[in-house]
Amino acid sequence: MSKYAFGVDIGGTTVKIGLFDKEGTVLDKWEIPTVKDNAGVQVLPDIAKSILAKMEEKGIAKSDVAGVGVGAPGAINGEGTLVSGAVNIGWGVFNISEALKELLDMPVKAANDANIAAFGEMWQGGGKGYSNLVAVTLGTGVGGGIIVDGNILTGANGAGGEIGHIHIEDNETESCGCKNKGCLEQYASATGIVRLANKRLAKDDKPSVLRSGEVSAKTVFDAVKAGDELAIEVAEQFGDYLGKGLAAVAGTVNPEIFVIGGGVSKAGEVLLKYIIPSFKKYVFVACRETKFALATLGNDAGIYGAAGLILNQ
Amino acid sequence: MSKYAFGVDIGGTTVKIGLFDKEGTVLDKWEIPTVKDNAGVQVLPDIAKSILAKMEEKGIAKSDVAGVGVGAPGAINGEGTLVSGAVNIGWGVFNISEALKELLDMPVKAANDANIAAFGEMWQGGGKGYSNLVAVTLGTGVGGGIIVDGNILTGANGAGGEIGHIHIEDNETESCGCKNKGCLEQYASATGIVRLANKRLAKDDKPSVLRSGEVSAKTVFDAVKAGDELAIEVAEQFGDYLGKGLAAVAGTVNPEIFVIGGGVSKAGEVLLKYIIPSFKKYVFVACRETKFALATLGNDAGIYGAAGLILNQ
Numbered sequence: 001m002s003k004y005a006f007g008v009d010i011g012g013t014t015v016k017i018g019l020f021d022k023e024g025t026v027l028d029k030w031e032i033p034t035v036k037d038n039a040g041v042q043v044l045p046d047i048a049k050s051i052l053a054k055m056e057e058k059g060i061a062k063s064d065v066a067g068v069g070v071g072a073p074g075a076i077n078g079e080g081t082l083v084s085g086a087v088n089i090g091w092g093v094f095n096i097s098e099a100l101k102e103l104l105d106m107p108v109k110a111a112n113d114a115n116i117a118a119f120g121e122m123w124q125g126g127g128k129g130y131s132n133l134v135a136v137t138l139g140t141g142v143g144g145g146i147i148v149d150g151n152i153l154t155g156a157n158g159a160g161g162e163i164g165h166i167h168i169e170d171n172e173t174e175s176c177g178c179k180n181k182g183c184l185e186q187y188a189s190a191t192g193i194v195r196l197a198n199k200r201l202a203k204d205d206k207p208s209v210l211r212s213g214e215v216s217a218k219t220v221f222d223a224v225k226a227g228d229e230l231a232i233e234v235a236e237q238f239g240d241y242l243g244k245g246l247a248a249v250a251g252t253v254n255p256e257i258f259v260i261g262g263g264v265s266k267a268g269e270v271l272l273k274y275i276i277p278s279f280k281k282y283v284f285v286a287c288r289e290t291k292f293a294l295a296t297l298g299n300d301a302g303i304y305g306a307a308g309l310i311l312n313q
Numbered sequence: 314m315s316k317y318a319f320g321v322d323i324g325g326t327t328v329k330i331g332l333f334d335k336e337g338t339v340l341d342k343w344e345i346p347t348v349k350d351n352a353g354v355q356v357l358p359d360i361a362k363s364i365l366a367k368m369e370e371k372g373i374a375k376s377d378v379a380g381v382g383v384g385a386p387g388a389i390n391g392e393g394t395l396v397s398g399a400v401n402i403g404w405g406v407f408n409i410s411e412a413l414k415e416l417l418d419m420p421v422k423a424a425n426d427a428n429i430a431a432f433g434e435m436w437q438g439g440g441k442g443y444s445n446l447v448a449v450t451l452g453t454g455v456g457g458g459i460i461v462d463g464n465i466l467t468g469a470n471g472a473g474g475e476i477g478h479i480h481i482e483d484n485e486t487e488s489c490g491c492k493n494k495g496c497l498e499q500y501a502s503a504t505g506i507v508r509l510a511n512k513r514l515a516k517d518d519k520p521s522v523l524r525s526g527e528v529s530a531k532t533v534f535d536a537v538k539a540g541d542e543l544a545i546e547v548a549e550q551f552g553d554y555l556g557k558g559l560a561a562v563a564g565t566v567n568p569e570i571f572v573i574g575g576g577v578s579k580a581g582e583v584l585l586k587y588i589i590p591s592f593k594k595y596v597f598v599a600c601r602e603t604k605f606a607l608a609t610l611g612n613d614a615g616i617y618g619a620a621g622l623i624l625n626q
Contacts, residue, residue: 075599078462084599132469146565148466149391155567156445157599165597166564167557170483178598244480248561251479252459254468284478285491286388286397286470 002066005310006051007120009113009302010034010072012088015047018303019054022066022311024124028054029303040090048103067107069306070096071116075158080110083158109309113302115152115161117261118145120305123312125297126259134255135295136163136246138217138264141177142185142192146253150312153253164189166245187241190217190264197234206230221267235274243278250279250287261295268294315379318623319364320433322426322615323347323385325401328360331616332367335379335624337437341367342616353403361416380420382619383409384429388471393423396471422622426615428465428474430574431458433618436625438610439572447568448608449476449559451530451577454490455498455505459566463625466566477502479558500554503530503577510547519543534580548587556591563592563600574608581607 002022009016011034018029032050035042051068055061074086080097096110111119118127118135127133131150137143142164146153153160164185165178172182174195186192197215201208208230209223223231246258265271272292280288297304315335322329324347331342345363348355364381368374387399393410409423424432431440431448440446444463450456455477459466466473477498478491485495499505510528514521521543522536536544559571578584585605593601610617 148461149464151462153461153566156569156603157567159567159597159599160565162564162567162597162599166561167595180595180597183597248479249565251475252473252562252565253466254470254472254475256469282480282493284472284475284493284496286472286475290469 003064004060005066005307006068007303007305007307008047008051008068008070009116009306010043010047010070010089011113012036012073015043016299016303017047017050017054018300018307019058020304020307020311024304024308024311026300026303028058029300030054034089036090038090039092043089043091044096044100044103048100051104062106065106067109067310068100068104069116069309070100070108070110071113071302071306072096072110073113076110076112076154077158078154080108107310111152111154111306111309112145112158114143115145115154116305116309117297117301118147118161118259118305119152119308119312120297120301120303121259121261121295122147122150123308124304125301126261126293126295127257130256132254132256133259134161134163134246134249134253134257135259135261135301137262138189138260139262140189140191142189143262144249146255148253163245163249166248168241168245184241184245188238188245190262193217193220193234193238193264196237197231200230200234200237217264218266221264221270224267225270235270239274240278243275243280244282246275246279247282247284247287250290251284254287255290257291257293259293259295261298261301265294316377317373318379318620319381320616320618320620321360321364321381321383322429322619323356323360323383323402324426325349325386328356329612329616330360330363330367331613331620332371333617333620333624337617337621337624339613339616341371342613343367347402349403351403352405356402356404357409357413357416361413364417375419378419380422380623381413381417382429382622383413383421383423384426384615384619385409385423386426389423389425389467390471391467393421420623424465424467424619424622425458425471427456428458428467429618429622430610430614431460431474431572431618432465432621432625433610433614433616434572434574434608435460435463436621437617438614439574439606439608440570443569445567445569446572447474447476447559447562447566447570448572448574448614450575451501451503451573452575453502453504455502456575457562459568461566476558476562479561481554481558497554497558501551501558503575506530506533506547506551506577509550510544513543513547513550530577531579534577534583537580538583548583552587553591556588556593557595559588559592560595560597560600563603564597567600568603570604570606572606572608574611574614578607
């Protein structure tokens, strides 16, 4: 039995790498820059070099490593192929697993970054103990990862769990980044919350602490916690939209639990107070008791999930 | 290698049974009544008796039978337990697989009837050749079954694929059978189409063949085929709602194909003409090329899928 695995989370700016023991404890973690020059040709060689250097530093032999899990942006199919490339790294279509395996001579498994974050939260995070879960990432956008019976739901072309673009509002006039109108992401992302808040502020002169200083997802939820009525209205709108979207997801895949992560989730438990009542209102009765939890791994969910691809089979 | 399998589809009125060879060809099919007296205590013994009689008739030994697949209404988990009973048979909570296995002394696998119909359409029907599909049943209600990588997506408590109760209309004033308001089923089922047609007819005096005679899903789509303008408006409304609902499903599980079945699908290809443009309008760009097909197995999808549970592994 191999003793270790590496988890790699490739982002547009940095690559996070973690060394894990087979129980899933992170023994070491570090970052290297993502060198995007020349269509990102250096990214995988840099990762391979960094992993091999760490093995030498720690005196770890190849036979002690079960493998290397990799998360990357973009749709990645079950074989590890980046099916439409990854614009924010400069990558075109190629098989990440095969390419890195060739450099390392160790087993490699690659999957989409949102999906491995979901897998990480199932394995060692907010969804620990569950094997049917949906991880929702509320960041600049709204992302998601779906785990069914312990496996990532990749989907036909790697778009499984891309719940941010579920249509949720018929009366929207502004376009989402995807060009559609009325996507969940337009209301439930950090950007969406700011948009809702600014619209509410412009509607009338109701006093609010949000009228002075920066309007961000953080300041909105800080104001909610301080009892600011206008901010509470915004939180209710946010919760109504997100609850409605997650109800559609639950009516489709019927998870045991939703694990809510991403920058917006730093607001904490208060967030769930606005999501759950709306979810219960809209969802099919058989799914009404679906659980909700906050993600616990933060920015490390990716390296955990990537290592979990290797260790948690 | 066993030569045969039985597929059993338990309905509220009759039980359909099919004898299949291992290539998936139905060699014989028949029905027996569903005796619901005494909480349906006789249903499984009647099925066992009928299967054993057929084996004797055909000279089939137990060793020649790979097993018996069973579909039944209600949520059924991966182990074959009817988790909330099945009101229209009178059944409470019990393990169908175990109970029938005891009566037959052969391997038994049970799953939800909508899910096995989806499995049947994947194995031998409109979804043949695909392993990631969503089967949509447009009947009295709207049901669904989801297949991911060749396996039924059961969900945490058997409600996977219950897409008929996805919330799709914020302005609905009437309640769905599930007590929520604005469920997909209220617009895309046979009953829903009649409701949309009657509302449209009441709106003004626009002439339509639907003003004389019965209004049903069939007469609406017959009128659409004949170029009736009012009926076409109704079909557009139906298509807008169903396309929007299926876009949410695609954004969640990203299937290769939707297979549309149930009584409403007898209208034929014309149906897809109203669903697809709306689907493309609402869905996330990565899922825009999802295929659509009509179901081909009709009322036999259940027995095919049930036999497929045994034969197609």
